[in-house]
Amino acid sequence: MSLLTVGTVAFDAIETPFGKTDRIIGGAATYIALASSYFSKPINMVSVIGDDFPEDALDTLRQHGANTNGIQVRPGEKSFFWSGRYHNDMNTRDTLATELNVLADFDPKVPEAYRDCEFLMLGNLTPAVQMAVIDQIPNRPKLVVLDTMNFWMDTALDELKTVIAKTDVLTINDEEARQLSGEYSLVKAAQSILKMGPRHLVIKKGEHGALLFNEQSVFFAPALPLEVVFDPTGAGDSFAGGFIGYLASTRDISFENMKRAIIFGSAMASFCVEKFGTERLIGLTQDEIDDRVQDFIDLVQFDISLVNN
Amino acid sequence: MSLLTVGTVAFDAIETPFGKTDRIIGGAATYIALASSYFSKPINMVSVIGDDFPEDALDTLRQHGANTNGIQVRPGEKSFFWSGRYHNDMNTRDTLATELNVLADFDPKVPEAYRDCEFLMLGNLTPAVQMAVIDQIPNRPKLVVLDTMNFWMDTALDELKTVIAKTDVLTINDEEARQLSGEYSLVKAAQSILKMGPRHLVIKKGEHGALLFNEQSVFFAPALPLEVVFDPTGAGDSFAGGFIGYLASTRDISFENMKRAIIFGSAMASFCVEKFGTERLIGLTQDEIDDRVQDFIDLVQFDISLVNN
Numbered sequence: 001m002s003l004l005t006v007g008t009v010a011f012d013a014i015e016t017p018f019g020k021t022d023r024i025i026g027g028a029a030t031y032i033a034l035a036s037s038y039f040s041k042p043i044n045m046v047s048v049i050g051d052d053f054p055e056d057a058l059d060t061l062r063q064h065g066a067n068t069n070g071i072q073v074r075p076g077e078k079s080f081f082w083s084g085r086y087h088n089d090m091n092t093r094d095t096l097a098t099e100l101n102v103l104a105d106f107d108p109k110v111p112e113a114y115r116d117c118e119f120l121m122l123g124n125l126t127p128a129v130q131m132a133v134i135d136q137i138p139n140r141p142k143l144v145v146l147d148t149m150n151f152w153m154d155t156a157l158d159e160l161k162t163v164i165a166k167t168d169v170l171t172i173n174d175e176e177a178r179q180l181s182g183e184y185s186l187v188k189a190a191q192s193i194l195k196m197g198p199r200h201l202v203i204k205k206g207e208h209g210a211l212l213f214n215e216q217s218v219f220f221a222p223a224l225p226l227e228v229v230f231d232p233t234g235a236g237d238s239f240a241g242g243f244i245g246y247l248a249s250t251r252d253i254s255f256e257n258m259k260r261a262i263i264f265g266s267a268m269a270s271f272c273v274e275k276f277g278t279e280r281l282i283g284l285t286q287d288e289i290d291d292r293v294q295d296f297i298d299l300v301q302f303d304i305s306l307v308n309n
Numbered sequence: 310m311s312l313l314t315v316g317t318v319a320f321d322a323i324e325t326p327f328g329k330t331d332r333i334i335g336g337a338a339t340y341i342a343l344a345s346s347y348f349s350k351p352i353n354m355v356s357v358i359g360d361d362f363p364e365d366a367l368d369t370l371r372q373h374g375a376n377t378n379g380i381q382v383r384p385g386e387k388s389f390f391w392s393g394r395y396h397n398d399m400n401t402r403d404t405l406a407t408e409l410n411v412l413a414d415f416d417p418k419v420p421e422a423y424r425d426c427e428f429l430m431l432g433n434l435t436p437a438v439q440m441a442v443i444d445q446i447p448n449r450p451k452l453v454v455l456d457t458m459n460f461w462m463d464t465a466l467d468e469l470k471t472v473i474a475k476t477d478v479l480t481i482n483d484e485e486a487r488q489l490s491g492e493y494s495l496v497k498a499a500q501s502i503l504k505m506g507p508r509h510l511v512i513k514k515g516e517h518g519a520l521l522f523n524e525q526s527v528f529f530a531p532a533l534p535l536e537v538v539f540d541p542t543g544a545g546d547s548f549a550g551g552f553i554g555y556l557a558s559t560r561d562i563s564f565e566n567m568k569r570a571i572i573f574g575s576a577m578a579s580f581c582v583e584k585f586g587t588e589r590l591i592g593l594t595q596d597e598i599d600d601r602v603q604d605f606i607d608l609v610q611f612d613i614s615l616v617n618n
Contacts, residue, residue, distance in 0.1 A: 209531070
């Protein structure tokens, strides 16, 4: 059940209505690795950092079952840095700074030992980098999951569509699904996007939950209503990590099992937003995760018997 | 299982991105009566119209099991009229015209034969009118459901709070819950609003579903992802009608049964938005309703077995 993830390992500085942080550890691959670690180990990571990235942060990843020797370290260079400020609704944010640094010319190298991967998670990155990773995997993985964002739709749509055509599951948010398809209705958007190649589409709606589509079916998972959303940074990546981690642990990529994976992914996202950065994803217990998944079951389960159906 | 509803019986003129109507039949009590008629009959209606209101529209209500002799007819006066235009997202709209007409000095009279009601649905109206109806019911109903809107929070908050304190279930949308409570988090908003009197709160989130809260529990029902939302007018009233109609038919006001009622209400709302005005709510079959409820079951059901929970 080998799981490979590519994505950023980086610094973030975050302001929310509840407070602000100096630079803290972030990056898509960091959140994906931590969230998936509760389901499937090891997680082989491919990324790039500068020599400013703290060794103890890499230790934390390794303690959660990550192989970090696919993370290139560039001497004398700086790690990717993002800074943002969330608005009061916590659904919208302003980017205050983006310093690409080592990411500017990232040329991913998938170590020989990672190349037999069965589950491939392509975290949000330049589509060309995502494609370069796919091209280094000699045998097609059992499942390729792609996360991306509107920025690549604006700036690299053709390359993005080439990557999308190579993936099994695409995860984007509702506005991105509308932008990519040109359809306002999410049902029509999904039909259009599934024609681009992926057999499954996950539409993330933040506090409004997530939808899973294939050609025949649709499944809806709510987000847990939380008293406090402290910091949404990394929620989508935590979702993706829980999703692919659960699938990798069960090696079952049926629609029924993807439903479960969506719930586990939603549970990991619900933990993520409770504290700044990755803090809440470190050292979770199985009981905490089980209790959280039970909250999701309790939230949506109802019992209606239709006489004739 | 006597069900009494008070609310507007009116004309609407609607523009959506899909087309526009001349004046068509609308009003909260109209939608509530039609939607609840598939679960519980008769529906005793209290409202007011002018002599411009067509007899065949009243016939349609009667054919669906409504008693309309509690609808006052004011000779020489005009019925309430609302006109609005929906934006492309179908979630926001501009009011183009509001002509109160007979509603300006509506003094509701609950006929003697309606006063033993067990289930009372107070559709969106001036809080003072809603209170006047409550005051005419000698024995407290088994369940009082109140629908209202931000307009009354802006203009008649004290009267509204007096009515809220007398009700069992309040239904409002997410923005109204935030306005009424002063809390952004819907969980905190619900805790605050439940302290105002009602034992249950339904927060309607339109295309994002609905939440049901009591002091201990929360339940989430999705909205059905639809290819086309043709006209959202009346969706909230159809939801309320299905909700209270199902509760009246089962005479069970437990939280478990309210969950089912929310699903039936959501099903009625999903029909409502498929055509202009009340058109889709007229002459539904039991098979159509069962199939629609099955769609909701299929949309959210998943099967996770937690070993220790």
